[in-house]
Amino acid sequence: MPPLARPCKPRAITLPPRTATVAADADVLVVGGGPSGIGAALGAAEAGADVVLAERYGFLGGNATVALVMPWMSFHTRRPQPPRLGDAGLMPSDHGEGEPIVAGKHLDVIRRLVADGGAVAPSLATGYTVPFDPEVFKTTALDLLDEAGVDYLLHAFASGVVDEPMGSGVVFETKSGPLVIRAKAVIDATGDGDVAAAAGASFEVGRGTDGLVQPMTLMFRMVGFHRPDFAAYVADHPEQWRSVHGLWDLVAAATAAGELELPREDMLFFATPHEGELAVNSTRVNKVLGIDAWDLTLAEAVSRRQMRQIVSFLRRYVPGFADSYAIQSGVGIGVRETRRIIGEYQLTGDDILSARKFDDVIARGTYPVDIHNPEGKGTLLRSVPAGDAYDIPLRCLLPQGVDGVLLAGRCISGTHEAHSSYRVTPTAMATGQAAGACAALAAQTGNSPRSVSPRAVQADLKRQGADLRDVIAA
Numbered sequence: 001m002p003p004l005a006r007p008c009k010p011r012a013i014t015l016p017p018r019t020a021t022v023a024a025d026a027d028v029l030v031v032g033g034g035p036s037g038i039g040a041a042l043g044a045a046e047a048g049a050d051v052v053l054a055e056r057y058g059f060l061g062g063n064a065t066v067a068l069v070m071p072w073m074s075f076h077t078r079r080p081q082p083p084r085l086g087d088a089g090l091m092p093s094d095h096g097e098g099e100p101i102v103a104g105k106h107l108d109v110i111r112r113l114v115a116d117g118g119a120v121a122p123s124l125a126t127g128y129t130v131p132f133d134p135e136v137f138k139t140t141a142l143d144l145l146d147e148a149g150v151d152y153l154l155h156a157f158a159s160g161v162v163d164e165p166m167g168s169g170v171v172f173e174t175k176s177g178p179l180v181i182r183a184k185a186v187i188d189a190t191g192d193g194d195v196a197a198a199a200g201a202s203f204e205v206g207r208g209t210d211g212l213v214q215p216m217t218l219m220f221r222m223v224g225f226h227r228p229d230f231a232a233y234v235a236d237h238p239e240q241w242r243s244v245h246g247l248w249d250l251v252a253a254a255t256a257a258g259e260l261e262l263p264r265e266d267m268l269f270f271a272t273p274h275e276g277e278l279a280v281n282s283t284r285v286n287k288v289l290g291i292d293a294w295d296l297t298l299a300e301a302v303s304r305r306q307m308r309q310i311v312s313f314l315r316r317y318v319p320g321f322a323d324s325y326a327i328q329s330g331v332g333i334g335v336r337e338t339r340r341i342i343g344e345y346q347l348t349g350d351d352i353l354s355a356r357k358f359d360d361v362i363a364r365g366t367y368p369v370d371i372h373n374p375e376g377k378g379t380l381l382r383s384v385p386a387g388d389a390y391d392i393p394l395r396c397l398l399p400q401g402v403d404g405v406l407l408a409g410r411c412i413s414g415t416h417e418a419h420s421s422y423r424v425t426p427t428a429m430a431t432g433q434a435a436g437a438c439a440a441l442a443a444q445t446g447n448s449p450r451s452v453s454p455r456a457v458q459a460d461l462k463r464q465g466a467d468l469r470d471v472i473a474a
């Protein structure tokens, strides 16, 4: 059965009017329970707000659990030294080994996950990434929200907004019919900017030249991997494996034999907290968009066939994998890039690569510009200057022309190039916490988030333990 074809001549029909149940009134509504939504809910609660978080799936974590995106990338500055190989090259070694620059709720979550046995603390041995167990993360996230007093509604898909001015209500499709949650400030942590777009915010999609976005990737976990055999292979074939990716010759051989047909030219995988397990990040579906139902369907169908090929390839060709098998794939394909909502400031690739500083900094990042080729093979990586980090200004969280809504995570305001850096988990959680603090301050005064002074947000974030370099809060 092929995926449903897109209609050649789409016809519109008018739906009957309907009523909805008001499910809650809150100070702050967070839509989306991924890393940025978790950061936002915890940040808003600590700033004193009455918070509700709503999520479309039955669990929290976003890409980290839905799409098995592992590990959390480094949030440390880069050292001016060449990459090293560590742990059979299963941990990234060239992203950041210097000073940590994201703290606050992100560090609280890591500490808790480590205490719950669900993550390995970042260190030289992990390449300063955080390998974690997504199943443990789901429950740890619930515990943290419970302890912070955040109310949450799962299985609730935000489909629209109601009332003017915006910020007063979001409509959710649920098994109980349409529900509306009203709030003084709404944080769009959907990754896709669903709420801001529904409220009328302008947005961009894809790169400037042709609108293409980064590819989607279905990730999966392999168990039964025998690390010593793989390490021996890496030692014997150092030219075939750089930190976390490679096997070029084996991929070429399997491709020539007609056993692999992939847009990627190599294999990419990461260690997890569990010996004998890997997270495989090697499927790639280009020229599809994560806010298009037909594209998403096609991407699932294509990537699951790619996964089948990769599992078979690893078992057959790669030392250490003979007895391995795929134990779990993402509930859904991982979506890297969709809408970038246009805010009061648009962060640029140049801001990232020059480690630019802003007076209204509310979060910081060090992860490189990392663009998986939107058209096919290859990945562009360009680093932030060694020992330095870039600022993300509060203005990137404020959509132009829409009041009452704040942006967090993947959908904040930036260019395609800048997005490829700030999209990673630690930075997403940091922008989430900042959006939470700003939304709570707005709710307390009854004003729009854009009227909250950046100094007040910085002061609250500093009180919450965020790392905003040497900014002196008023």
Ligand SMILES: Cc1cc2nc3c(=O)[nH]c(=O)nc-3n(C[C@H](O)[C@H](O)[C@H](O)COP(=O)(O)OP(=O)(O)OC[C@H]3O[C@@H](n4cnc5c(N)ncnc54)[C@H](O)[C@@H]3O)c2cc1C
Residues within 6 Å of the ligand: 031, 032, 033, 034, 035, 036, 037, 054, 055, 056, 057, 060, 061, 062, 063, 064, 066, 067, 069, 070, 071, 072, 073, 156, 157, 158, 159, 189, 190, 191, 192, 194, 216, 217, 218, 219, 281, 334, 335, 336, 408, 409, 410, 411, 423, 424, 425, 426, 428
């Ligand atoms: C394949 C892939 C590999 C990656 N690799 C890494 C990596 O190794 N390390 C790293 O740190 N980062 C990595 N990233 C980036 C990182 O995973 C994400 O960008 C990060 O999860 C962004 O967090 P977020 O909260 O902004 O969005 P998301 O994680 O996308 O979370 C959004 C949440 O909102 C929910 N939601 C969406 N729409 C609605 C709606 N309308 N109503 C209700 N709920 C909604 C979703 O279900 C989800 O829970 C990768 C991403 C992908 C796709």
